[in-house]
Amino acid sequence: MKLNIGVLPGDGIGPEVTAQAVKVLKAIAMEFNHVFTFEKALVGGVAIEKTGTALPDETVEICKRADAVLFGAIGNTKYDEDPDAEVRPEQGLLGLRKALGLHTNIRPVIAYEDLLNKSSLKVKAIKDTNLVIYRELTGGIYFGKRHLSDDGNTASDVCEYQRFEIERIAHAAFKAAQSRKRKLTLVDKANVLESSRLWRRVVKDIAKQYSDVKIEYTYIDNAAMDLIINPKQFDVILTENMFGDILSEEASVIVGSIGLLASASIGDEHVMFEPIHGAYTKAANKGIANPIASILSAAMLLDHFGLDEEANRVREGVDKSLKLHITTPDLNNKYDHISTTKVGDFIEDFIHNPDETNLN
Amino acid sequence: MKLNIGVLPGDGIGPEVTAQAVKVLKAIAMEFNHVFTFEKALVGGVAIEKTGTALPDETVEICKRADAVLFGAIGNTKYDEDPDAEVRPEQGLLGLRKALGLHTNIRPVIAYEDLLNKSSLKVKAIKDTNLVIYRELTGGIYFGKRHLSDDGNTASDVCEYQRFEIERIAHAAFKAAQSRKRKLTLVDKANVLESSRLWRRVVKDIAKQYSDVKIEYTYIDNAAMDLIINPKQFDVILTENMFGDILSEEASVIVGSIGLLASASIGDEHVMFEPIHGAYTKAANKGIANPIASILSAAMLLDHFGLDEEANRVREGVDKSLKLHITTPDLNNKYDHISTTKVGDFIEDFIHNPDETNLN
Ligand SMILES: CC(C)[C@H](C(=O)O)[C@@H](O)C(=O)O
Numbered sequence: 001m002k003l004n005i006g007v008l009p010g011d012g013i014g015p016e017v018t019a020q021a022v023k024v025l026k027a028i029a030m031e032f033n034h035v036f037t038f039e040k041a042l043v044g045g046v047a048i049e050k051t052g053t054a055l056p057d058e059t060v061e062i063c064k065r066a067d068a069v070l071f072g073a074i075g076n077t078k079y080d081e082d083p084d085a086e087v088r089p090e091q092g093l094l095g096l097r098k099a100l101g102l103h104t105n106i107r108p109v110i111a112y113e114d115l116l117n118k119s120s121l122k123v124k125a126i127k128d129t130n131l132v133i134y135r136e137l138t139g140g141i142y143f144g145k146r147h148l149s150d151d152g153n154t155a156s157d158v159c160e161y162q163r164f165e166i167e168r169i170a171h172a173a174f175k176a177a178q179s180r181k182r183k184l185t186l187v188d189k190a191n192v193l194e195s196s197r198l199w200r201r202v203v204k205d206i207a208k209q210y211s212d213v214k215i216e217y218t219y220i221d222n223a224a225m226d227l228i229i230n231p232k233q234f235d236v237i238l239t240e241n242m243f244g245d246i247l248s249e250e251a252s253v254i255v256g257s258i259g260l261l262a263s264a265s266i267g268d269e270h271v272m273f274e275p276i277h278g279a280y281t282k283a284a285n286k287g288i289a290n291p292i293a294s295i296l297s298a299a300m301l302l303d304h305f306g307l308d309e310e311a312n313r314v315r316e317g318v319d320k321s322l323k324l325h326i327t328t329p330d331l332n333n334k335y336d337h338i339s340t341t342k343v344g345d346f347i348e349d350f351i352h353n354p355d356e357t358n359l360n
Numbered sequence: 361m362k363l364n365i366g367v368l369p370g371d372g373i374g375p376e377v378t379a380q381a382v383k384v385l386k387a388i389a390m391e392f393n394h395v396f397t398f399e400k401a402l403v404g405g406v407a408i409e410k411t412g413t414a415l416p417d418e419t420v421e422i423c424k425r426a427d428a429v430l431f432g433a434i435g436n437t438k439y440d441e442d443p444d445a446e447v448r449p450e451q452g453l454l455g456l457r458k459a460l461g462l463h464t465n466i467r468p469v470i471a472y473e474d475l476l477n478k479s480s481l482k483v484k485a486i487k488d489t490n491l492v493i494y495r496e497l498t499g500g501i502y503f504g505k506r507h508l509s510d511d512g513n514t515a516s517d518v519c520e521y522q523r524f525e526i527e528r529i530a531h532a533a534f535k536a537a538q539s540r541k542r543k544l545t546l547v548d549k550a551n552v553l554e555s556s557r558l559w560r561r562v563v564k565d566i567a568k569q570y571s572d573v574k575i576e577y578t579y580i581d582n583a584a585m586d587l588i589i590n591p592k593q594f595d596v597i598l599t600e601n602m603f604g605d606i607l608s609e610e611a612s613v614i615v616g617s618i619g620l621l622a623s624a625s626i627g628d629e630h631v632m633f634e635p636i637h638g639a640y641t642k643a644a645n646k647g648i649a650n651p652i653a654s655i656l657s658a659a660m661l662l663d664h665f666g667l668d669e670e671a672n673r674v675r676e677g678v679d680k681s682l683k684l685h686i687t688t689p690d691l692n693n694k695y696d697h698i699s700t701t702k703v704g705d706f707i708e709d710f711i712h713n714p715d716e717t718n719l720n
């Protein structure tokens with residue numbers, strides 16, 4: 001298969017972790033006789049520094065002509081601390097999601113057997129967790145009208161949803177549930193928000209077409225609690241943009257490190273794959289960033305193109321690295337100095353020699 | 361002291377738990393020679409059934425002339441399942457918060473030594489947690505304009521904040537931090553929302569007046585994760601309405617049961633005290649509801665009027681009930697059949713005879 005992949009490393013630890021994912025994809029291409037080409041582009045804080053904007057036109061073009069985009073991370077404490085900055089790294093990511101129409105963000109949350117004891121949650125609470133969050137990605141308060149009054153004393157953001165925006169991700173989520181444990185939980189705040197009531201109405205309607213899927217409705221405050229009391233009760237969680245952001249980062253605690261969570265962002269014409277973690281400016285260039293989330297995002301990319309064996313090979317490599325504790329410090333590896341690159345190298349080696357790889 | 365207390369039991373388990381709090385307040389009045397009078401009023405689903413509205417005028421009047429209000433819970437699965445209902449129990453609670461101007465909601469989160477093993481979180485992660493959430497309660501998306509288009513295909517909610525709304529709760533939160541561990545964490549989503557950037561700007565400004573308090577800024581997605589990885593890092597969490605709702609319910613996991621979390625809602629002229637849990641229709645009238653959150657809300661009421669010894673007596677009673685496992689089933693008591701009323705009776709007895717009370 002020929003794939004042209006846009007690579008957007010972005011800020012902070014983005015470049016380091018993305019380099020490992022690219023390394024892994026190159027190994028897969030070599031091993032399975034594919035032709036993957038990579039085209040790099042600027043986004044986020046680095047793009048602001050070089051071009052004055054967080055999302056240069058050229059970047060959008062590169063992404064549009066690519067078969068898939070691999071995204072690193074964006075963000076910079078410099079902007080976080082300055083609420084007055086008009087140009088912000090996040091505009092790169094949000095602009096890209098919108099420009100590419102990436103409405104359906106899929107975030108799997110799987111408790112790895114070998115990492116159960118890394119979590120702040122008890123093993124018995126998280127063991128066997130296997131859920132997936134379907135987060136709407138191009139609507140809601142992330143993309144509504146914003147306003148700041150001239151005197152600077154009043155600020156507002158609008159959370160708006162349209163029926164079709166809910167329908168398309170709901171269908172995707174129900175279909176996913178059908179191939180999984182046949183349960184879907186809609187998370188909203190329908191006891192307060194009009195937009196949530198629209199979600200509940202639309203999803204209730206669509207549920208009729210998926211009578212083999214058990215549907216539950218819950219409020220975001222409740223969900224934030226239930227997710228850590230008993231994550232095993234969930235199969236597919238469907239939710240709007242902001243609630244999905246919160247729940248998925250919270251869910252990383254189940255897995256033991258946010259450095260492990262991958263995601264796929266699917267649109268009608270374009271697809272992008274990105275770790276759910278941020279840029280962690282402070283950790284950049286120290287070789288301590290966990291590349292697994294980025295590598296697993298690459299595996300989701302392979303999934304998307306039906307390259308099942310290839311995706312599995314990557315996941316087996318990840319599993320083996322975890323089992324052998326070839327992990328970065330966020331997972332408290334028992335060997336010293338296992339760097340971002342070392343983890344990538346190990347998984348690359350595994351892809352070439354799945355039966356032989358061991359700690360070298 | 362003379363206190364006229366408005367009592368709004370509300371829906372579901374509200375009446376059962378509120379009855380225990382009233383019992384406890386009566387015992388305190390008797391033991392410490394105060395005159396507490398109680399005036400009941402309707403709110404929520406029960407008010408809808410009897411009067412057609414979730415917040416009858418009479419209820420607002422009773423609350424306004426009371427020195428303090430004790431609130432139970434509102435909500436009913438009947439309405440939860442019907443996104444089209446125009447009259448909803450929640451309107452009672454939200455309307456009351458607005459009518460009484462209860463802008464500052466204080467939600468303490470304390471890990472009880474005797475309950476550490478009840479949590480799904482590891483003991484070492486939660487031990488010694490003692491934080492408090494300052495949740496803005498009368499602004500934001502809870503009270504912004506809502507809209508549903510005539511064709512029913514578009515719905516929206518506005519999240520708006522004004523400078524003075526942020527200032528008043530920020531001052532309260534900084535003052536609280538000064539009498540605690542001198543740390544304040546502002547939780548927002550300033551990398552996306554204009555209203556959050558206003559929060560960050562205003563709080564940054566106010567922070568200068570509290571130079572003895574260490575201030576940190578974090579995004580809601582990060583906070584939802586950090587809160588359960590290492591809750592001990594927090595002292596005072598300051599946040600807007602919706603984020604406070606989510607974080608505080610999530611934080612209940614630290615304490616072991618949502619049936620333990622109390623709150624105080626403070627306005628310029630009125631005060632209300634309420635458990636953070638909901639109505640749990642399914643648990644109603646079974647004698648299984650945990651009255652501790654309501655009883656601890658009564659303790660916060662006593663605090664508010666400077667009745668420190670009285671409040672302490674209530675808290676000692678609660679501590680003792682926990683130590684002796686006189687607890688409802690949510691805390692897996694080791695004795696059978698310890699009902700809502702039994703827990704209330706135990707704490708009432710303790711108030712009268714603090715040195716003698718034991719399981720009877
Ligand atoms: C960086 C930020 C704008 C982004 C979001 O909130 O969507 C991130 O937290 C994510 O989850 O992808």
Ligand SMILES: CC(C)[C@H](C(=O)O)[C@@H](O)C(=O)O
Binds near residue numbers: 191221450453605636
């Ligand atoms: C019942 C509901 C409207 C309410 C809220 O969201 O504020 C509740 O969850 C709370 O936290 O007091």
